[in-house]
Structure formats: structure tokens, C-alpha cells
Amino acid sequence: MKQAERALHTQTMPDGLAQPRAEADAQTGGSLLHASITTNALPSESKSAIEVPELDIELLLDMYRKAVLIRLLEKALLAAAEEGQIGGAMHTAIGHEANAIGAAYALRSGDYITCTYRGHHHGIAWGMDPGRSIAEVMGRSDGFAKGKGGSMHFVSPQHGMMGANGIVAAQVPHAAGLALASHLRGESKVAITFFGDGAMFQGVMHETFNMAAKWKLPLIFYCENNRYSEMTPIWRTSSIEDIYLFPRAYGMASMQIDGNDVEVVHAAVSQAAERARSGYGPTFIEGITYRLAGHMAGDLETYRPPEEVEKQQAHEPLTVLRKKLLARGVEEARISEIDEEVDEAIDEAVSFAETSPWPDAAETYLDVFSESTSEES
Amino acid sequence: MKQAERALHTQTMPDGLAQPRAEADAQTGGSLLHASITTNALPSESKSAIEVPELDIELLLDMYRKAVLIRLLEKALLAAAEEGQIGGAMHTAIGHEANAIGAAYALRSGDYITCTYRGHHHGIAWGMDPGRSIAEVMGRSDGFAKGKGGSMHFVSPQHGMMGANGIVAAQVPHAAGLALASHLRGESKVAITFFGDGAMFQGVMHETFNMAAKWKLPLIFYCENNRYSEMTPIWRTSSIEDIYLFPRAYGMASMQIDGNDVEVVHAAVSQAAERARSGYGPTFIEGITYRLAGHMAGDLETYRPPEEVEKQQAHEPLTVLRKKLLARGVEEARISEIDEEVDEAIDEAVSFAETSPWPDAAETYLDVFSESTSEES
Amino acid sequence: MRRTTYIQALNEALREELQRDEDVFLIGEDIGHYGGLFRVTRNLLDEFGEKRVLDTPISEQAFMGMALGAAIVGMRPVVELMYMDFTLVAADQIFNQIAKYRYMTGGLLKAPLVIRGQQGGGKHYGSQHSQSVDSLYAHFPGIRVVAPATPYDAKGLLKSAIRDDNPVAFLEHKMLYFTRGEAPPPEEEYLVPIGKADVKRAGSDLTIATFSYCLLQALDAAESLQQEHGIDCEVVDLRTVEPLDTETVWESLAKTGRLLAVHESYANCGVGAELVARAYEEAPHLLRAPARRLGMAPVSIPVSRALEEEALPWKEEIMATVLEMSRR
Amino acid sequence: MRRTTYIQALNEALREELQRDEDVFLIGEDIGHYGGLFRVTRNLLDEFGEKRVLDTPISEQAFMGMALGAAIVGMRPVVELMYMDFTLVAADQIFNQIAKYRYMTGGLLKAPLVIRGQQGGGKHYGSQHSQSVDSLYAHFPGIRVVAPATPYDAKGLLKSAIRDDNPVAFLEHKMLYFTRGEAPPPEEEYLVPIGKADVKRAGSDLTIATFSYCLLQALDAAESLQQEHGIDCEVVDLRTVEPLDTETVWESLAKTGRLLAVHESYANCGVGAELVARAYEEAPHLLRAPARRLGMAPVSIPVSRALEEEALPWKEEIMATVLEMSRR
Numbered sequence A, B: 001m002k003q004a005e006r007a008l009h010t011q012t013m014p015d016g017l018a019q020p021r022a023e024a025d026a027q028t029g030g031s032l033l034h035a036s037i038t039t040n041a042l043p044s045e046s047k048s049a050i051e052v053p054e055l056d057i058e059l060l061l062d063m064y065r066k067a068v069l070i071r072l073l074e075k076a077l078l079a080a081a082e083e084g085q086i087g088g089a090m091h092t093a094i095g096h097e098a099n100a101i102g103a104a105y106a107l108r109s110g111d112y113i114t115c116t117y118r119g120h121h122h123g124i125a126w127g128m129d130p131g132r133s134i135a136e137v138m139g140r141s142d143g144f145a146k147g148k149g150g151s152m153h154f155v156s157p158q159h160g161m162m163g164a165n166g167i168v169a170a171q172v173p174h175a176a177g178l179a180l181a182s183h184l185r186g187e188s189k190v191a192i193t194f195f196g197d198g199a200m201f202q203g204v205m206h207e208t209f210n211m212a213a214k215w216k217l218p219l220i221f222y223c224e225n226n227r228y229s230e231m232t233p234i235w236r237t238s239s240i241e242d243i244y245l246f247p248r249a250y251g252m253a254s255m256q257i258d259g260n261d262v263e264v265v266h267a268a269v270s271q272a273a274e275r276a277r278s279g280y281g282p283t284f285i286e287g288i289t290y291r292l293a294g295h296m297a298g299d300l301e302t303y304r305p306p307e308e309v310e311k312q313q314a315h316e317p318l319t320v321l322r323k324k325l326l327a328r329g330v331e332e333a334r335i336s337e338i339d340e341e342v343d344e345a346i347d348e349a350v351s352f353a354e355t356s357p358w359p360d361a362a363e364t365y366l367d368v369f370s371e372s373t374s375e376e377s
Numbered sequence C, D: 001m002r003r004t005t006y007i008q009a010l011n012e013a014l015r016e017e018l019q020r021d022e023d024v025f026l027i028g029e030d031i032g033h034y035g036g037l038f039r040v041t042r043n044l045l046d047e048f049g050e051k052r053v054l055d056t057p058i059s060e061q062a063f064m065g066m067a068l069g070a071a072i073v074g075m076r077p078v079v080e081l082m083y084m085d086f087t088l089v090a091a092d093q094i095f096n097q098i099a100k101y102r103y104m105t106g107g108l109l110k111a112p113l114v115i116r117g118q119q120g121g122g123k124h125y126g127s128q129h130s131q132s133v134d135s136l137y138a139h140f141p142g143i144r145v146v147a148p149a150t151p152y153d154a155k156g157l158l159k160s161a162i163r164d165d166n167p168v169a170f171l172e173h174k175m176l177y178f179t180r181g182e183a184p185p186p187e188e189e190y191l192v193p194i195g196k197a198d199v200k201r202a203g204s205d206l207t208i209a210t211f212s213y214c215l216l217q218a219l220d221a222a223e224s225l226q227q228e229h230g231i232d233c234e235v236v237d238l239r240t241v242e243p244l245d246t247e248t249v250w251e252s253l254a255k256t257g258r259l260l261a262v263h264e265s266y267a268n269c270g271v272g273a274e275l276v277a278r279a280y281e282e283a284p285h286l287l288r289a290p291a292r293r294l295g296m297a298p299v300s301i302p303v304s305r306a307l308e309e310e311a312l313p314w315k316e317e318i319m320a321t322v323l324e325m326s327r328r
């Protein structure tokens, strides 16, 4: 091998490609002070600089209900997948719940959202029915898309959910287009789009950042930074340390927040939506979060130590919210009641989905083309 | 029309989409102090912060010869295009010469370059024969690519010219791949890639910036900022004011320089090459320049006022270099001699090309596939 | 009827649809203030303003995706790709997103948008600015593909495309832009339906099914074949490539018994092969000789005019193939 | 001979080529430290280090373009696309650059690289993770297209692909990954040549020409047709889609007189239509009944297993088509 011949590069690249800061730091025992995108940081250690007002307790309880609903739905789906009831790539959002819920409650009916294949939490937070959602993932006829889209393509226009996407970052320009439609029509609708840390380096992100910033589109870019792109930690492939600082290169406003705290997310998204509606253009929010389950059903998680996951449990969305509720005087019993209620609701949703009929074979050939035109529609 | 209904947006977007700074400034009579990317700034007004040593006078004279060669070659090509001898899209680099020459002389034999469809100046600066170059543009058999690639695909591996490209920004990852090859093989070769200001917002640029920065590739990104993307001034579509600052978002070193002064370009590229060879990774250079001719042959230039072009003549590469030579004591006669010599050389090159035979029809079917394998090659 | 150029016909279609429906907007590079590299959108920004004619950066992926986003809430974007070769730059948005959006959402959303621009060879633009992408678009279900050859059809089909509730790839050809033909004046509105072929020359010996600029080449070839060889070709202008109006082709085939499909996209896995395969699926009894197809030679389209001509499936090659087929 | 899985065969091929030629390197998402989403590159980073197995960000355009850049100076990159559907994300680099580089440079440069990854349906991944892209790759000249169906062929062809001086699209299939077959142990090196079809089942009544996972479906169908209907199909494994080994197919056709081409990419403008068209161009005299093709139905590939099955051109559909063809 020619590796010994490398001459000039040895100084800074002792061993293979350029070494990531975090790795270098780990080896030298150096600090990670400037590296906010580390796997070990807790979401609460994020650089939020926004004011976070306390939300009404009933609203918080409602949010808690949603959070449990998402959590249990995801667990039910994982169980169904293990039983072989679900194929394909199913990505759950266990640990991500607060990002969806905080945002959904901060926006208005009529606003739009697009998101990634990891989109169940968004669907539920935005109001989609759990039973029909599970049916969709299982490919049943009662699914929103009649089982055609499945887990990676959650959609429900009546709820503003304009589509999850299987191609990393492809949903981002779609949201810009929704924001553009709102702008061109003189509406005050805002669009929000969710994507992961790994999506940051798809070319279309850059193109959309520029166009949205230039045209001051009423758009919110929301990065759910869980520090992993599938099985690869983000520091291994990213040249930028602080994701939230990057969009400033386009003159965009941005912030890094605790994505596991519904109140923080709610405050950040509210602020961004206000900016958008006032014509000041897009805002970029980096919500620091962590994925507590595998990248997708079946993931053996060999790429991260159990201790890392363990540490993150300390600040996962349900824990954070439960603590908050207790601290503000809500009785344990009230919380348990919600837990039980939701547990039942999920059982019902699962039975609904499991007994939903398979779509007819003839359905295969429908929905490719529409036969109508603008005159008729 | 619904435009009257726009409510919330009127404040910042009085009239259509977000207004570009330069336009706003023009309307308000405001200053353009912070907008370096204006059509009116001269290259000499760029924000170069590098030391520029004086080059040897013989070297400068050699550069001058190259500059005239490029200028006259481009003019000959424009004339031939007008006569109908050249079809397709032919982009000349009149006004861009110094970017190519300064860079070519700063690099070593063995280094690589890729560039855009506007690549004649690079080819000539890197040492390609004018006669064969013209033959290529004319589609003749003596062209480097036997007339198959034409104006947009200048190539000559023996000179390090690894390919111009017709797709905006596509050549940029190719250069990163060349740099990667050098890195993986432990060679000290550097790659440089040229692209325009308009190319900045192709997604692949972003992807390449990140990977090159992350892997510390021995690569130089050189943006020939002529302030126009075809017929559209860059400020109309760019959300960033200072192109050279953008790459810093990836932790990359960068500078904005006078791209019309061969000495400045030479100094900047030398410095970047030194960094690259020492393992410090890529550097981004924004060379401020101006295209004195149309975007391509046949362009009627209705999109810019003649006065704008006129103003730029004051600081165009040949003028700058001629002044420099005179100021350093070179006789007018020596310069005229070069002008005449080159004039003759171009005449010869044109006749060579014009009398070069058309490729055989059978040539059409060659070069699609290679029949060899690694064992044989 | 007055005569107009193909470019003028397109410009009128866009203008009329912008006027008719305020959800229509145009988006693309250099199309606004400049009026389009090929002047198809000339004067439209002046008339309709910056909110109806949007100049973009060179970001094909983003503005294609934005068009989809706007379309799913009922806007009707008309996206210009300066060269249809750039389809490949935005291919994910076009084929993984736009083509599939209606299906993946179980019909909840539709994507009524038009992707238009010019394709084709003949002007020495070389490998990356001369490709014909009709077969590529047709391969993926979910996008209608239209490629008119005359100013009349261009105007009528572009208006239909904009009104269609499906995504439509509207493929122009650089060799057609300055051709002229009859078309009613703007006062007399008309539409040409998507999915209907048109017999542009009646004949009895052999059916040439083609579209776009190849139609002109085929008509020319048919004249020469008639005069020089007494072979009387019927020339069917498919006009729409997806869906293929095979009915009209089979009707012609019932008369002639011989089929030659011609197109400028690559022959390999092209529309011509498709038409041949369908002929044997749906109408083998009509064929009195093996059906054939002609497409671009399997090369990357060279700049040199000496070579480009050789690669193009134009008049000479059409004539040679017809003669060969007639000898059988 | 020992039996091995398809994945293991691929892994061995990569390992052996990394060992043989230091210009070979692997590049893609999650392929290094993790060993690949489908574990095809498992353990290779450990053995060869970070300079031979490169983990990338999700930047398909850039790393595809970088592979080309490295290839034109003689490196031999093997690019993994995690799902072949992502071809569309990098389509400009693949079809406008890699496919054309040799041609546009008049043969001065060549691009010896491999683009590999899995495609296909059957596991309910839906519209954007189940497409078969063989016909798409074949449409553009300049890239060889290989799609082996057995571990033996997979190993031998991947090694040949890496050594080939052309860009090669090496198409795996998600349903093949865990299938097993015989293959010599690593000590016994062998290559399978690109461009050679292989008769995987001899028969006398009808030729099924296919490749990739459809081969297994076709073999299965052939058994059932034999047993249930006494129809004896010859099954030709094309293995390479570009170039097509029509010689072997026509040889088979000379025996059977009937041709059915089967593939999982879309039927419309697909490899099957191409084979039918070529049969009528090159060997019409051998055909005793209309040649046919089968491909994926023109839909975006639904998630629901009830629908996906319906869309796939697998055993049942093969049998039905063969029966229909036999009745003629």
C-alpha cells in the first residue's frame, strides 16, 4: 500500500482522513466546549437565548397527552414490526416528541408542515387520528393514503400535514413552495419543515436556504438534531460545529434550542412564526434532541454505547414534561390517569388498524393520474 | 389579481418579492458600502487582505503574452461564430484573463484544474495549443477532443486540464475528487476549480464545500465573480452579500481579491496552494472580475447599460497589466512587439483550425465505451 | 389564419393562462427581467409583475421542489428549465417527488404543474445541452409528456398542460423555435387535448409515428420517399408521449401494415421500442412486416457538426430505414 | 462447492479487489465504521482503514462527482448508493457526467468506477425505496449495467466491474441479499465476464429473458409451468443489461420461437421493450409468435403488501403471460 508515502499531510491528518474535532478531543482528553454537536450533550445544554414563557397548565396537560400518545403509538408500531406486521423502513420518533408537539401548538390551523420519513410524531401532534395512522403504516385501506404511502409518507392535508418524505431533504423545498404560495396569494399562512442533522448536507438544503432567505418566505426551518445520521454520528461527516450558526451565512435568523422541552420549542416556533407572518422571512431552529430507539425498526444499535442512551434518558421529553407538571402542582394521579387513558386509546387504535381491510388489488392502479383539469376542479 | 390582499408583507416587501439590497439602496440613494457584490464595483475595490509580492518582469511579460493570446483568441472565436463557423453555446472570457493566468502560473505541473463552459482562458493559460483549441471549438478533428467536446468541454490531461463543464457547478466535485485522489495516494498535487458567482447556489457546491473542508482536501475553490449569472445580476438571486464570507460557514479559509490583476491572483493562489500542500485543506478565493463581452456569442447585452461596461474597461486585466509593465520600466515597444507576435500567432492558429479536417463520420461511434480493463491499461 | 412562430405561440399561451387564472405563475432562470434565454417569456414580467414571473438563482432542485409545494395547494406553476438536459439536475424532485406525489398520498394531493423547456440537437450544443428527454420522462409513471411540433399544437397543448391536474412535461425543441405555422389570433381561444395524436400526412404504404422536431424530418422524408421511390408514408404526429394514443396509430397501421417509430431521444429503452412492444401486444395482427424504431444513436451527442448529423435520427436515416422496411 | 449468501459474495469481491489494487476505494453513506446498512461492506474499514473505505455525509451529488474526479486519474472508486432510488438525487453526475466523460473528452479520459447498491420491491419500502433503475441506466449510453441474480455471478461480476475501464452500474436486489448459492472459496479466484448471458434453465417451448431477482421468479414460474401445464421454458439470465447479449437470446429463440422479456423496472420504455424491438430488428425470422415483455406496472410502487404484490411482475404474472402466449 502507498499509505507510507503520504508526506505533507501527516501533520494534520495522522491517520486517514481529517480527524473530527470531537474524536481529536477525546483522544487528547481535550474539552468539547466549543462542540455543541456532540453525542453526549443533553438537549438542555443547548444554546437557547429566547424567552420561554410558562404555558397554561391545561395546555401543558394536553401536550403531555399528545406526548404519551406518540410514545405509545411508536412502541405499538415497533411491536407490530417485530411481529412482521410492518415491512419496509419504519422510523420511530421516540425521544423526539417535544419537537413536534411544541411546534404544532405554536402554529395555527391553516399553516403547513412537511417532514421526514421520521414523521409519526408530527402527524399525531398535528392532529392525525392514531388508528388511521397505524392503519397507514400497516398498509391498510383505512390509512390516510389507503396504505400506499406507509410510514414514510404521512399525509393529511386537512391537518396541514402536506407530506413526509423518504428522500432526505426533499420535503424542504416543498415547504418553501407552500410558503411561496402563501406569499403569492397574500395569505398569512406559515410553513414549517422538519429535517435531521444529517440532512444539512444535501445540496437542495442550500438552494432552499438561499431562495427562502432572498424572497423572505414565511417559512420555518426546523432541524431535529439527534446527532446521528442513521448509524453515523454527525461529527464524522460535518465540517460545521454549530448547525444553527450555519444559516446565518444566508442572513437568516437562527437559534439552537432544547428540542426536548415543549415549552422551549413552543416559544421558539411562536417567535419564528410571528417573524414569518410579519414579513421578515424564514427562521432556522436547531432543536437539540436524541433518538432513544434505533434509527429504524430492526436497528441493533451497535454504533452507540448503551450508556450514551442511558444518559439521555435523564432529559427525554416525557420525563421533562412530567417533572414540569409535578413542579407546577399537578397531582401524580392526574398524570397516571392520562397515561392509562392513552394506553387504552392506543389499544383501540391498534385493533382498528389490525381489523382494517387490506386495500383492493384494483386500488393499485388508481391515483397515478388525475382525469380532471382546472376547469372542473 | 390578488396582490392588493397582501397584508402582512407590505412592510418589508413593498412590491413583489423581497427587494435586493442594491436595488433598495439605489432607490433610496443609500450607499453600497457593505455590498461588495455590486455591478459597479471595480475589481480593484475588492477586499484583498493578502500580501502581493512583485513578480519578476520576465514572468510578467510572459503572463502578458498569455493574456493577449487569450484576448485575441476569444475575439477570433467571436468573429468565427458570427460567420456561422461555430454553433452551440460559446462563452468567451474577455475580461476574465487574469484569473486564469495568475492561477496557472502559481501552480505546478502535475496539479489539476477543472472549470466551467467559460474555459478557453484556462485552457490557454494552462498551456493548451491555440490552434488545436480553436479546432476543438470549431468541431474539427485536430481539436483536443477531436471536436466532440467543443467550447464547453476543454480538456487536456497532459496540461492538467481535466475538463470544463456545461452543467453549472458540476466540475466542482470533480476537482474535489482529483484532490481526494492526490490525498489518498499521498501525492502533493493540488486541484483548483473555477466557477462563477451564479454557481454558488447549485446544491452540489454546498455538498462539496462540506466534504472538502471536512476531509481537508488539497483543493482551491476559485469563484470568478463577474456579477452576472447569464443575463441576471447576482444580487437579484443571492441572499448573501459577500460571496467570500460564505465558505467560512464550513470553517474554510477564504479571501476576496482583485481577479483582474495577475499578481494578486498569483499571490492568492500561491498562498492557497501552499496551505493545501501543507495539509491545511481547501481555500476559497473570490476573484472579482467582469465579463466585457456578452454571456455567450450572440448575446445582445440588453440587460446592462453600456456605461457599466465602459466603467469596467478602466480596470480590465490587459490594461492593468500593461500599466504595471510600463510603470516598472518596460518599453512600449516591447509590449507592442508582443501584441504583434500574438496577433500573428492567432492568425496562424485560426488557419490551422480552419483547415483542420472534419472528423470522420465513423468517429461518431467511438469513445462511448472502452474495451480495456485495469489489467490491460 | 395568421402565421406565427413557435416561440410566439408559447408566449401567447403563457400570457393567456396568466391572465385567465391567477394561480398560474412562471418560475425559472432569466425568465423575468430578461424574458428568457430563448425569449419565450418575453414581456411577461412587465405585464404581470414579479409575483407572477419569478427569476430564480441556478437552483433547479429547489425551485422544482418549490413548484411542487405550491402546486399541492392549488397553484399552477410553470417551471422553465433552460435546457431540458437540466432535468437530470432536478431529477429527484421530478421523478421521486412530482411524479409520485399524487400516488404516495393516495390521491389526497395532486401536483398540477408544468415543466417546460427546449431539448434536442441540430445546433451543435454538445452532450449536455442537446439531449432529448421524452423517453426518460415517459419511463416514470405520473407525469404526462407532451412534445408538439407546430406553433398551433404548441399553443393549444401548453394551455391544456397548464390546466391539466397532472404534472406535465412540456418538451419544446430548439430547432422548432423559429419555425412558423398557422394559428388563430389570441381572441380565438382554442385548446389541443393532451393524449391525442394527429395524422399530419395521409399515406397508404407505411406508418411513421413520431413527434417534436422529428415530425418535420419525417414529413420531409415522406415527400422525398414519395417523389423518389413512390413510397407513400402516413405520418402520425403523436404529440403526446404519455399517454400514447395508440388507437390512432393502430388505425393507421390497419391501412399500412407497416410501422416505424421515430424520436430523437436515445433509441435504447426509448419511446420507439415502447411503441413496437405495444404493437405486438395490442395489434400484432395488423403488422405485415416487423415493426421498427429509430432514435438517437447510443453516443453522447458530439459538438462537431460532422458527427452530430451522423448521430441524429433525421431525414436520411428515416428514408434509409423506410426503404429497408419496404424491401421486406 | 461451499454455499454463501449474496451479501457475503459481494463483501468478498470488494475485499479481494481492495487487496489486489490499491487504487480501489469504497465511498458512501454508513459503509465504513458501521459496515453498510445492508452490511455489504462489513469489516472492510477495519481491514483497510479510513483511506480505502470512506464514510460520507448524505451528499450523493458531491461524492458521485468526486468519484468521477478520482476515476479520471486512474483511481477505481466503488460508490455505494444505499438505495438505488437515490440515483435520481445524483442523476446529473451519473448521466450528464460519468456516462459522458469519456466521449466528451474524445477518449482522453476514462471513468473506471462502479456505482453499486440494491434496488427492487418485495419488502414494502414504498415509492422511493423500491424502484428498479436498470432501464434508466441502460437508456443513457456510456455506463455498463450489470444485475446478477446469484452469489456466484454477483462475486464474479463485481470483480469484473471494478476492473472494467468503463463506469459500471452494479445493481443488487434487496430480495437477493440473503439468498444462498454455490461459489468457490476466496482462494479460488474467478471472474464472470460483463456482457455474457447465461442459460439458467434449458427448455424448448418459450424463452424467458430476465435478470436480477426476476430470474428467481422466472425459474420458479418455469417449474410450475412445466409441472402444471407441461410448458417447458428456457430461462436466460441476461446478467448484463448493457450491453445486452442478444446472441445468446437469439440462440435460445432459435429453439423456442417465443420470447418473453421480464424485468422489475417499469415496463414503459424499459429493457423488455428494448429486447422486443431488437428481436424484430435482428431476428424477426426466429419469432413464431409476437414477442412480449413484462415489467413493473406503471404505478409508483405502493407500501401496502396487498398492492405491491399486484404491481410486481413476478411469478404469477409471468405464468399468466406465458400461458397467454402459448395459447396463440
Ligand SMILES: Cc1ncc(C[n+]2csc(CCOP(=O)(O)OP(=O)(O)O)c2C)c(N)n1
Pocket (backbone or CB within 6 Å): A116, A118, A166, A167, A168, A195, A196, A197, A198, A199, A200, A224, A226, A227, A228, A229, A230, A295, D029, D058, D060, D082, D086, D089
Ligand atoms: C437522498 C437520501 N440519501 C440517503 C437516504 C438514507 N437515509 C435515510 S435516513 C438517513 C439519515 C438521516 O439522518 P438525519 O437527517 O439526521 O435524520 P434522522 O434520521 O436522524 O432523524 C439516511 C442516510 C435517504 N433516505 N435519502
Ligand SMILES: Cc1ncc(C[n+]2csc(CCOP(=O)(O)OP(=O)(O)O)c2C)c(N)n1
Pocket (backbone or CB within 6 Å): B116, B118, B166, B167, B168, B195, B196, B197, B198, B199, B200, B224, B226, B228, B229, B230, B295, C029, C058, C060, C082, C086, C089
Ligand atoms: C445546471 C445548469 N443550470 C443552468 C445552466 C445555464 N447557464 C449556463 S451559464 C449560466 C450562468 C452562470 O453564471 P456564473 O456561474 O456566474 O458564471 P458566468 O457565466 O458568469 O461565468 C447559466 C444559468 C447550466 N448550464 N447548468
Ligand SMILES: [Mg+2]
Pocket (backbone or CB within 6 Å): A196, A197, A198, A224, A225, A226, A227, A228, A229, A230
Ligand atoms: Mg439525525
Ligand SMILES: [Mg+2]
Pocket (backbone or CB within 6 Å): B196, B197, B198, B224, B225, B226, B227, B228, B229, B230
Ligand atoms: Mg457570473
